[in-house]
Amino acid sequence: MARMSGTRVSIVVFATSFLLGLLFTHWIADSLTLWKPPATDERLWMSATYYSVIAKTPIGFLYLFAFVAIGGGLTILWCLREGEAGNLMFDGGSIFLYASALAVYVHTVLPNLGVNFLTLPESATEIPEPLKRSTLELASSHLVCSVALTGVLALQAGRWWAENNNDPDH
Template identity: 60%
Template sequence: MGVRAGIVVCITSFLLGSLFTHWIADSLTLWKSPVTDEHLWTAATYYSILAKGPPAALYFLAAVVATGGITILWSLRDGEAGNIMFDGGSIFLFGTTIAMYLYSVLPSVFATFNSLPAHQLKDPFPRSLRFATLELASNNLICSVALTGVLALQAGRSWAERSDADDEEFEESEAEGTRSRAKTPDPRTEKLHQRIESTD
């Protein structure tokens, strides 16, 4: 695996790990049945804490995302068929994740969960917050699947490059063997020449 592919894999893995931390909240709304008011309040409180977090965390995350996107685009510039196929798919999935976060996830977190009403866990959950909480969990799941696809495509690219390198080595060894056989004289041909020369 090259340096650029290694950077993409590391950054994608970091972003996946960041999304997996939301499992604390999302597991209560996606995988619990029935979804109770207590589950929804817990998830909403978690996202409220994130919305009030330090802006430096967002700047750091933006820098990591930008580095990953630039690295994939850099690989795509090579113009090789494998890069176009694997990195093109990676850019699509990576871009889909970024677009979903910029236009859906982050606006929802800051607009909806920045200030929650005073409540107890057993209080009825507001209907206006219910849809936003469930949608947020679904969007996080979609982003996780998309980033997993980026990892799969980069693994496929690495396998394809290794297979191409093995094929090239095999072809080079075959060509080298052919050249060495051509340079080595055949003993039977030499004997035939010697008989012809002795006859003359």
């Protein structure tokens, strides 16, 4: 049973790491809005332009991302099925964080990208207030998703540590 459990955890860690990698690629834009005050119009335009490129991602890539995200979530649920105390604690927390990240992405990030970033205004002298809010909200949502997925990795590492330190063979 430990071999199958290790495979499932590997799938969860892979999917989570893959999604984190996707979110970390947005750091180039997110850092301009969240971590380098003040959020000037120039920085917000650069971020909005980046998000505009992301909003136009070909649908095939989106299907790949969705496949990985759903696969990771289903694998965590599969791990929960064993019903062991460690699984309930670590995988229960993992599924909560994973589902939270997916919910933020599906209900906040994707609609924001689709509504506000498919086309940008021509003028780059002053960023319109709605676009400014959307840009800041997008960066904040990326941060929330990144923190939640990092928590999933921490819980899976905790599960691995707990299982290996309770094993009499080690």
